[in-house]
Amino acid sequence: MPFITYSTHPFKDQKPGTSGLRKRVEVFRQGHYLHNFVQAVFDTQTELIGGTLVLGGDGRFFNREAIQIILKMAAANGLARVLVGQNGLLSTPAASCVIRKYAAAGGLILSASHNPGGPDGDFGIKFNMANGGPANEQLTDAIFARTLEIADFRSTEGDDIPLDTVGSYQLGDMSVEVIDPVSDYAELMAGIFDFEAIRGLLAGGFRIRFDAMHAITGPYAQRILEQQLGAPAGTVINAEPKEDFGGHHPDPNLVHAAELVAMTKGPEGADFAAASDGDGDRNMILGHDFFVTPSDSLAVLAANARLIPAHAAGIPGVARSMPTSQAVDHVARDLGIECFETPTGWKFFGNLLDAGRIAFCGEESFGTGSDHVREKDGLWAVLAWLNVIARRGQSVADIVTGHWQRYGRNYYSRHDYEGINSKAAGELMKTLRDRLPQLQGGSLDGRDVAYADDFSYTDPIDGSVSERQGIRIGFADGSRIVFRLSGTGTVGATLRVYLESFQPDPAQQQLDPQVALASLIETANRLAEIESRTGRAAPDVIT
Numbered sequence: 394m395p396f397i398t399y400s401t402h403p404f405k406d407q408k409p410g411t412s413g414l415r416k417r418v419e420v421f422r423q424g425h426y427l428h429n430f431v432q433a434v435f436d437t438q439t440e441l442i443g444g445t446l447v448l449g450g451d452g453r454f455f456n457r458e459a460i461q462i463i464l465k466m467a468a469a470n471g472l473a474r475v476l477v478g479q480n481g482l483l484s485t486p487a488a489s490c491v492i493r494k495y496a497a498a499g500g501l502i503l504s505a506s507h508n509p510g511g512p513d514g515d516f517g518i519k520f521n522m523a524n525g526g527p528a529n530e531q532l533t534d535a536i537f538a539r540t541l542e543i544a545d546f547r548s549t550e551g552d553d554i555p556l557d558t559v560g561s562y563q564l565g566d567m568s569v570e571v572i573d574p575v576s577d578y579a580e581l582m583a584g585i586f587d588f589e590a591i592r593g594l595l596a597g598g599f600r601i602r603f604d605a606m607h608a609i610t611g612p613y614a615q616r617i618l619e620q621q622l623g624a625p626a627g628t629v630i631n632a633e634p635k636e637d638f639g640g641h642h643p644d645p646n647l648v649h650a651a652e653l654v655a656m657t658k659g660p661e662g663a664d665f666a667a668a669s670d671g672d673g674d675r676n677m678i679l680g681h682d683f684f685v686t687p688s689d690s691l692a693v694l695a696a697n698a699r700l701i702p703a704h705a706a707g708i709p710g711v712a713r714s715m716p717t718s719q720a721v722d723h724v725a726r727d728l729g730i731e732c733f734e735t736p737t738g739w740k741f742f743g744n745l746l747d748a749g750r751i752a753f754c755g756e757e758s759f760g761t762g763s764d765h766v767r768e769k770d771g772l773w774a775v776l777a778w779l780n781v782i783a784r785r786g787q788s789v790a791d792i793v794t795g796h797w798q799r800y801g802r803n804y805y806s807r808h809d810y811e812g813i814n815s816k817a818a819g820e821l822m823k824t825l826r827d828r829l830p831q832l833q834g835g836s837l838d839g840r841d842v843a844y845a846d847d848f849s850y851t852d853p854i855d856g857s858v859s860e861r862q863g864i865r866i867g868f869a870d871g872s873r874i875v876f877r878l879s880g881t882g883t884v885g886a887t888l889r890v891y892l893e894s895f896q897p898d899p900a901q902q903q904l905d906p907q908v909a910l911a912s913l914i915e916t917a918n919r920l921a922e923i924e925s926r927t928g929r930a931a932p933d934v935i936t
């Protein structure tokens with residue numbers, strides 16, 4: 394099969410963000426946009442040459458086409474083998490699992506996560522390393538640098554590989570194995586959790602619902618929850634993956650998974666419900682008429698880790714992204730284990746997981762996971778909760794309120810201002826940054842400021858430093874305000890304001906978070922001059 398070198402010209406905007414390169418579909422489909430990025434990966438990740446690549450995506454519009462483009466380029470670039478999910482599908486955590494299990498040199502995951510799909514939606518591509526985790530900043534910087542100077546790419550004009558059937562194919566000297574996207578992952582889950590206890594819970598009439606949001610997790614949840622654990626058929630709703638996610642936002646939160654939330658209300662409501670996002674790495678956990686914030690979810694799972702067979706001996710440490718609430722810090726202190734505060738993005742957990750310093754980690758943005766893979770994992774969190782519920786014999790609400798009574802409650806909320814003017818957003822952040830020295834040691838609306846900085850992280854394993862990761866103002870009473878700009882948006886800028894306060898008194902732990910946080914919200918809005926700078930009187934999304 395003849396391999397051909399095609400000439401191309403660089404695009405200037407291929408810098409990966411918080412989680413890979415994400416752009417509108419139309420951007421990815423212009424000229425050789427995708428080809429350039431993939432060639433830059435092959436040019437910089439030389440261990441792929443002669444090695445194995447894992448390839449799959451969340452099934453969104455352009456997924457199939459992109460897979461065929463990448464397969465041909467992989468063959469022309471001298472890769473030995475590609476493991477690709479059937480129909481081009483692999484959830485992000487399953488891709489991480491497959492990379493690790495088959496000792497691949499890396500993986501390419503096609504997804505824009507929870508961003509909408511379809512011809513007018515978003516597409517994305519992300520390189521994962523041999524440990525199964527997202528490329529670290531040195532790698533993404535190298536890939537980006539290469540995209541700026543790229544002059545040609547290699548490919549071939551061979552036939553498309555039939556992706557709908559599991560089997561082995563040849564593309565020149567390269568073998569392509571189309572694999573069942575679910576089985577390796579399902580096997581991993583069965584080795585971690587107490588499936589017997591969960592089966593017993595479900596057989597006893599505990600009612601659960603899982604919303605796959607017409608995204609990647611439908612086939613995974615049906616196999617594991619319905620077929621292996623015995624949940625009734627139909628437990629998984631919106632189970633069929635669709636290229637446009639049925640026209641919805643595949644983002645598991647109270648706004649976008651409203652249908653599921655409604656199923657937890659009333660006397661017939663489910664005892665437990667959960668949802669996952671476009672590529673299967675996020676999760677939302679609900680009890681009967683009860684929402685578990687992702688920050689609390691991490692803390693509760695850490696406190697109950699020993700009930701999960703794979704962690705029966707206890708966990709060495711935990712980590713949370715900086716804007717995530719400090720709920721898990723209280724648990725770590727109590728357990729006498731390490732607790733790390735990292736910048737936003739799963740890639741910052743990789744070194745800590747590889748070094749065995751932490752076993753559980755999470756982000757406020759509906760991301761929770763463990764050392765079983767190097768991505769956050771929606772279904773892992775769901776199974777972890779079911780495992781804990783089955784072993785404790787308590788409802789979700791009782792587990793969480795009991796947790797607050799013991800450790801105190803961290804009221805928490807995130808306010809997002811989406812699609813605002815990029816220049817205005819930059820100026821807002823700059824003004825805040827300039828004010829930090831004045832805030833230090835002072836007080837703000839009656840609260841003493843304990844620290845005020847632009848978060849900088851030194852990786853304890855490799856010593857790399859990541860600066861300007863968000864402005865945080867911490868108060869002496871344990872409350873915090875954090876401001877940062879999103880690194881995943883594709884239109885304008887998104888300002889995220891994270892708010893947190895600490896309430897140790899059980900008698901005061903039942904408030905609506907927006908009420909409990911009201912004065913802090915006011916302080917944040919005033920300090921950042923949000924309305925005058927962005928023209929927005931209220932956030933677009935509150936989680």
Ligand code: G1P
Nearest residue numbers: 411412738739756758879880881
């Ligand atoms: C968002 C979340 C972040 C998460 C990322 C990828 O990034 O805030 O926690 O890791 O999506 O799922 P952001 O848009 O804030 O940069």
Ligand code: ZN
Nearest residue numbers: 506507672674
């Ligand atoms: Zn995702």
